[in-house]
Every structure is written in structure tokens, then in C-alpha cells.
Amino acid sequence: MKELIQKLCEISGPSGYENNIREAIKKEVTPYADSIEVDPLGNLMVRKGKKTEGGLRILISAHMDEIGVIVTHVEKTGFVRFGNLGAAFPWYLPASRVLFLNGTRGVINSEPREDNTKVSTIDQSYIDVGASSPEDCPVKIGDVGVFERPFMDMGTRVASKAMDNRSSCAVLIETLRQLKKSPHELVFLFSVQEEVGIRGAVTASYAIDPDLGIAVDVTSVGDTPSAKQMEVGLGKGAAIKIRDSGMLCDPRVVRWMRETAEKASIPHQMEILRQGSTDAYVIQTSRSGVPTGAISIPCRYVHSPSEVVDVKDLESSVQLLLKLIGGPVQLK
Amino acid sequence: MIDLSTFLKEMISLPGLSGYESPVREPIARTWQPLVDELSVSKLGSLHGLRRANVKGDHHSVLIATHMDAIGLMVAGLDDGLLRVMSIGGLDLRILVGQMVTVHGKRELPGILQMIPDRLQDKSKAGSPPGITDLFIDTGLPINEVSDLVKLGDLVSFATPPQEMSGGALAGHSLDNRASVAALTLCLEEIRKFNLAWDVWAVATTQEEETLVGARTSAYEIKPDIAVVVDVTFAKGPGVTDYHTFAAGKGPTIGVGSNMHPALGKYFKTLADEMDLPYAMEYMPKSSGTDAMAIQVSEEGIPCAVLGIPLRYMHTPLEMVVLKDIQRTGRLLARFITQLETDTMEKIFGERKA
Numbered sequence: 001m002k003e004l005i006q007k008l009c010e011i012s013g014p015s016g017y018e019n020n021i022r023e024a025i026k027k028e029v030t031p032y033a034d035s036i037e038v039d040p041l042g043n044l045m046v047r048k049g050k051k052t053e054g055g056l057r058i059l060i061s062a063h064m065d066e067i068g069v070i071v072t073h074v075e076k077t078g079f080v081r082f083g084n085l086g087a088a089f090p091w092y093l094p095a096s097r098v099l100f101l102n103g104t105r106g107v108i109n110s111e112p113r114e115d116n117t118k119v120s121t122i123d124q125s126y127i128d129v130g131a132s133s134p135e136d137c138p139v140k141i142g143d144v145g146v147f148e149r150p151f152m153d154m155g156t157r158v159a160s161k162a163m164d165n166r167s168s169c170a171v172l173i174e175t176l177r178q179l180k181k182s183p184h185e186l187v188f189l190f191s192v193q194e195e196v197g198i199r200g201a202v203t204a205s206y207a208i209d210p211d212l213g214i215a216v217d218v219t220s221v222g223d224t225p226s227a228k229q230m231e232v233g234l235g236k237g238a239a240i241k242i243r244d245s246g247m248l249c250d251p252r253v254v255r256w257m258r259e260t261a262e263k264a265s266i267p268h269q270m271e272i273l274r275q276g277s278t279d280a281y282v283i284q285t286s287r288s289g290v291p292t293g294a295i296s297i298p299c300r301y302v303h304s305p306s307e308v309v310d311v312k313d314l315e316s317s318v319q320l321l322l323k324l325i326g327g328p329v330q331l332k
Numbered sequence: 333m334i335d336l337s338t339f340l341k342e343m344i345s346l347p348g349l350s351g352y353e354s355p356v357r358e359p360i361a362r363t364w365q366p367l368v369d370e371l372s373v374s375k376l377g378s379l380h381g382l383r384r385a386n387v388k389g390d391h392h393s394v395l396i397a398t399h400m401d402a403i404g405l406m407v408a409g410l411d412d413g414l415l416r417v418m419s420i421g422g423l424d425l426r427i428l429v430g431q432m433v434t435v436h437g438k439r440e441l442p443g444i445l446q447m448i449p450d451r452l453q454d455k456s457k458a459g460s461p462p463g464i465t466d467l468f469i470d471t472g473l474p475i476n477e478v479s480d481l482v483k484l485g486d487l488v489s490f491a492t493p494p495q496e497m498s499g500g501a502l503a504g505h506s507l508d509n510r511a512s513v514a515a516l517t518l519c520l521e522e523i524r525k526f527n528l529a530w531d532v533w534a535v536a537t538t539q540e541e542e543t544l545v546g547a548r549t550s551a552y553e554i555k556p557d558i559a560v561v562v563d564v565t566f567a568k569g570p571g572v573t574d575y576h577t578f579a580a581g582k583g584p585t586i587g588v589g590s591n592m593h594p595a596l597g598k599y600f601k602t603l604a605d606e607m608d609l610p611y612a613m614e615y616m617p618k619s620s621g622t623d624a625m626a627i628q629v630s631e632e633g634i635p636c637a638v639l640g641i642p643l644r645y646m647h648t649p650l651e652m653v654v655l656k657d658i659q660r661t662g663r664l665l666a667r668f669i670t671q672l673e674t675d676t677m678e679k680i681f682g683e684r685k686a
Contacts, residue, residue, distance in 0.1 A: 024359040038595055067454075109472055140629070222409075228465070229408065229409055229416055229465045230408075230409070231408070231409050231484055242406070242484065242485035243351070243406065243418070243485070244542070246544075247542070247543055248350060248351030248352075248420070248539065248542055248543075250351075250376070251351065251352055254485070270484040272406065272408045272409075272418055272484060272485065274418060274464075275407070281543070284376070284543075284545055285543065285545045285548055285549065286549075287549070287552055287553075288374065288549045288550070288552045288553035289374060289376035289545065289546075289548075289549030289550075289552075289553075290375065291375060291376070
């Protein structure tokens with residue numbers, strides 16, 4: 001599992017530019033898939049199984065894009081001005097390193113601040129790629145990059161720049177690998193452009209037209225020093241989402257997940273997230289509505305270049321998913 | 333004959349928070365049952381009542397949307413025997429401290445919304461309204477019993493009982509938007525004796541206070557030719573501008589703005605004039621803040637009208653409405669429906685929509 005997480009995290013795939021990560025995931029899932037399809041927006045849809053009696057068409061979605069940067073301007077002096085792809089928080093930017101898709105590397109810094117207790121805005125920041133003029137600058141307007149920071153193994157806990165959401169991609173791949181049989185028609189979706197407004201899952205849900213939706217994504221935690229009020233903690237199991245600021249999970253789906261986890265004694269915790277949302281939001285709103293829930297991977301320092309997850313939580317999530325989709329579903 | 337006050341009081345005595353509407357859907361379904369030809373529940377819990385047209389062959393359909401969900405709170409954490417909360421829908425946090433609530437745990441528990449006394453809190457915060465994470469609920473129970481009875485995600489609804497006021501007004505929680513559900517119900521009763529040229533879909537939508545997902549998905553499923561959304565609007569009061577608010581007791585508002593089809597607004601205005609029904613035009617230049625936002629852009633686009641019932645103290649546990657405005661809204665809706673003819677689409681929208 002750890003090797004898979006590392007492999008997926010180290011690939012660059014900012015929102016809208018998911019080619020490389022899509023190819024890598026495709027390679028991983030090919031041995032287990034009935035069919036694989038890439039839609040016009042770049043979503044990867046992996047189908048497995050047929051609907052048998054009492055079975056449903058179940059969509060299981062994890063976005064594969066990550067936050068990143070996009071070049072907006074190159075100054076006469078060769079410094080690169082940039083915008084964000086997704087919520088790259090300004091307080092994590094100073095001294096971060098970025099890797100552009102064309103291989104160029106750079107360091108982020110900012111104009112001097114009057115007051116060093118204040119965070120520089122992204123407009124005050126720039127990327128130094130070692131150039132001294134637009135002519136010798138190896139990137140141009142529109143080039144995109146991701147944050148660069150090596151994968152770090154801390155035991156059961158691991159850190160990387162793209163745990164959001166490659167950890168969930170790993171969960172989906174592992175679930176697909178371990179799945180023995182299911183009465184359902186399963187569609188594993190690796191969606192694009194979640195970080196820039198949950199876009200890929202909109203069109204994919206429309207195309208798939210599922211009876212039931214499950215999103216897998218990371219969530220914040222409340223177990224770090226002076227953390228904001230939140231009940232979720234690292235290592236305490238798969239987090240079953242009740243709601244976040246973008247949507248309310250279908251109460252029938254929440255109950256099904258909770259009871260399944262309890263019955264199978266799978267480590268789990270309940271999640272209420274005050275800020276943020278996932279693919280589940282748009283799956284629920286698709287067509288005439290889809291009962292939808294979400295399983296979350298507890299993650300510290302979300303949207304920083306060093307996001308930390310606990311591999312045990314990923315394993316619990318795989319176990320829970322296997323139980324959920326491995327048998328008949330009764331929503332009540 | 334439906335007694336408006338009795339029915340509305342029943343509805344505002346029930347929770348039915350966004351995403352969890354079943355408690356209030358039950359009495360609405362029971363009341364609509366004899367008034368419609370078919371009754372069903374959408375995948376996301378919206379109640380669909382269909383009054384079939386009395387004509388054979390192709391005919392149009394109209395969707396009347398009133399959301400039935402209510403604002404409230406959800407238990408987001410247990411903190412030394414007290415409950416931390418997250419809001420469901422947009423709450424006016426300034427007036428929550430000191431309110432009585434019902435915690436829907438293993439059993440229903442009375443609770444009080446509270447925060448740190450002003451004198452004991454951080455000086456920088458003194459005198460200012462609370463944030464949602466400053467609030468907590470005290471059930472009076474000791475720590476160990478709280479964790480037995482209450483868990484994360486349990487709902488918290490306002491416990492304010494309905495109160496009949498002087499002047500034909502009614503006060504209580506969740507009048508946004510149960511007042512509009514009542515208006516639609518009166519309309520259904522009134523049109524019962526009429527033959528209809530259009531199918532009429534009465535819909536009590538879910539989750540308007542959160543994501544509009546009920547209206548969005550019901551509109552997709554029903555695919556009506558036009559939609560009328562009824563929701564509450566801000567009633568006049570001291571200190572607010574005339575153009576943002578509308579006198580309670582002076583009839584419904586007819587919405588005008590980019591969220592509403594101008595021809596439909598005009599059509600409603602003509603109807604109200606013909607009926608000699610008091611009304612006000614409500615200008616909403618950007619968006620209406622109602623289900624119409626989702627319905628308008630559903631499918632290939634659905635022309636919407638928005639009617640507003642003036643409401644005082646919106647998004648608080650004690651809202652107030654004048655019953656006469658609800659009756660007038662119901663009558664206006666009924667008039668609209670009974671006037672619909674085979675060629676009404678062409679009449680309202682011209683050849684373009686034919």
C-alpha cells in the first residue's frame with residue numbers, strides 16, 4: 001500500500017493537466033477492470049461487474065488532480081508571477097519549491113513585507129526559476145506546476161505533497177484489487193478538476209447515471225495542537241462523512257455505512273467538516289438525484305506540500321468499501 | 333376544507349431540517365393526498381403531487397415549488413458534556429444564545445443554546461455576536477449520560493412553539509418556508525373543482541436552505557415547461573430600506589429580475605390586477621435566493637416565476653407571517669393554474685417558445 005501511495009503521490013497532475021497521473025492509474029487498474037474509458041474532460045472510468053438481481057449501479061469516485069500553480073506573467077527580470085490551481089493557501093507558499101510539467105524547477109518567495117507577521121498574498125509572491133529575462137526563462141504564460149517535496153515515511157504515517165487525493169486513489173485501486181465478487185455494476189471514477197470547483201465529477205456522474213454514489217477524499221482533523229473544533233483524528237479509522245460545508249450526505253447512506261462498519265468491526269469514525277467539500281456534492285445533484293455518501297481519509301495539513309495520513313486509515317477505508325460494495329445494499 | 337392556521341401550526345411544530353425532511357413530509361403528504369391524482373417521493377426526498385390535466389393528447393406542465401426544509405443545527409462534537417454545533421442552513425447567529433432547542437438524540441432532549449458569559453470571555457470578543465464554534469448546547473445531563481444519548485450528526489431543531497399573534501399573524505420557527513407550502517396547499521384545494529388544461533406538479537422540495545438539490549433534481553425529473561417558486565421574502569420593519577422589504581399583510585410579491593422570466597412576471601402582475609389582489613413587485617437584480625436558481629438552469633432551461641410571502645425575522649427561531657398573505661398567494665397560484673390553456677405558452681412567450 002505504502003509503495004502505491006508513494007508512486008501515485010510523486011506523479012505531477014495539477015487540475016486540468018491530469019494526463020500523467022491518469023496513465024499511471026490506468027496501468028494499476030488494467031488487470032482488474034472489465035473496461036476502461038476516458039471521457040472528454042479526462043475523467044478515468046473503470047467498470048467492473050454487472051448488475052445482478054437486487055444490484056445497483058454504484059459510482060465510487062476519487063479525484064486524481066492536485067493543487068498547483070500556473071504562470072500568469074514573466075517579468076523583465078525573469079521572475080515568474082503565478083496564480084493558483086485550486087486552494088494553494090498563501091501561508092504555505094513562502095520557500096516552497098515547485099516542479100513544472102516541462103521539468104523546470106523553481107522556488108517561491110515574495111516581495112518584502114512591511115510587517116513580517118502578515119502573510120504575503122499570492123500576487124505579492126513569485127517563482128524564481130533561475131532566469132534573468134523572459135527570453136532565458138524556461139517557462140511561459142500558462143505553464144503549470146505542482147509543489148515539490150519528497151515522500152516521507154514515518155512508520156504508519158506518511159507525508160507527501162499530494163495525499164489529497166492520491167491516498168484515496170490508492171484506496172480505490174486497492175479495493176478493486178481485493179474485490180472478489182459483487183452483485184453490483186461498479187464504476188470506479190478517477191475524476192479531474194476537483195480542486196478547481198468539483199468539475200470532472202459533474203459530467204462523469206451525468207454520463208454514468210448511478211443509483212448510488214460514494215466519494216472518497218481526504219478530510220481535515222482536529223487532533224493537532226490547538227486545532228479548530230473537529231472530532232476526526234489521524235489513525236482512528238475510516239471517516240464516514242455526515243456532512244461538510246458543501247453538502248449533506250444522504251442520511252440513509254450514512255446509516256448504511258455506519259452499520260456496515262460496526263457490524264464488521266472496521267475502525268471508523270464519524271465526520272463533520274466545517275469547511276470544504278468533495279465529489280459527493282455533485283454526484284448527489286446529478287440528474288434526478290443520487291443518494292450519496294462519502295468516506296474520508298483523515299489528513300493533517302491539507303493543501304500544504306506536506307500532507308500527512310495514516311496508512312491504517314487507508315486500510316480501514318479499503319475494508320469498509322469492500323464490505324459496502326461486496327453485498328446487497330438496503331438503504332433505509 | 334383545510335384550516336390554514338391548524339395546518340400551518342402542525343407543520344411548524346415539526347423539525348424536518350434540510351436533508352432530513354421526512355417528519356414534515358408526512359403531514360404534507362397526508363394533506364395533499366386527496367387533492368392530487370398521484371403522490372410520490374423523489375430520490376432525494378422531495379414530495380411530488382401531480383394533478384393531471386383533464387385533456388387528452390399532448391399538453392404542457394407547470395411545476396410549483398415550495399421548499400419544506402427548515403434551518404436548524406447539527407451536533408458536531410461533545411465537549412465536557414456540552415454539545416458543539418454546526419448550522420444547517422444560514423442561521424442568524426446573533427439571536428441564538430438563550431434559545432430553547434430540541435436535541436434529537438436516542439430520545440428527544442430539551443436543550444439551551446449558550447455561550448461563555450460576556451464578562452468571562454476574551455476582552456477582544458466582548459460585546460460581539462458569537463461565531464458558530466462559540467456556541468454550545470446544554471442539555472443538563474451529566475457527561476456520561478450525554479455520550480450515551482447524543483452522537484455526532486444528531487439534529488437540533490428549534491423548540492419555539494407556534495404562537496398566534498394579534499392581527500391575524502402567526503409566529504414560530506420554520507415559517508420559512510412552510511408558509512409557502514401552506515399557500516400551495518390552499519391552491520391545490522381551490523383548483524380541485526376545476527378542469528385543467530395543464531399537468532400541475534406540486535412539489536415540496538428538500539435542502540433549499542443548503543444546496544437547492546431537491547429543486548434541481550425534481551425539475552430534472554419532472555421537466556416542466558414552466559415553474560413557479562414560492563418562498564418567503566423580507567417584510568418591512570424599522571431601519572430597513574423600502575426597496576429591500578415588503579409590507580406584511582399587503583399581499584405577495586411578484587419577482588422581477590434575471591432569475592425570473594420577465595414575461596411570466598408580467599403575466600402574474602396582470603392576473604393580480606384582474607383579481608384586484610394586493611401585491612408588490614420585488615426587484616431581485618442578481619439572483620432570487622430561491623429554488624428558482626436551480627430550476628431555471630435545469631434541463632434545457634425552464635422559465636421561472638417567483639412569488640414571495642413577506643416574513644418578519646427571517647432565519648430566526650421566531651419568524652412571523654400574516655395569514656392573509658398566505659391565502660392571497662394561494663389564490664393567485666390557483667388563478668394562474670386555472671387560466672392555463674393549450675395556447676398559453678405562445679400567449680406568454682410568443683412564437684419563440686411555441
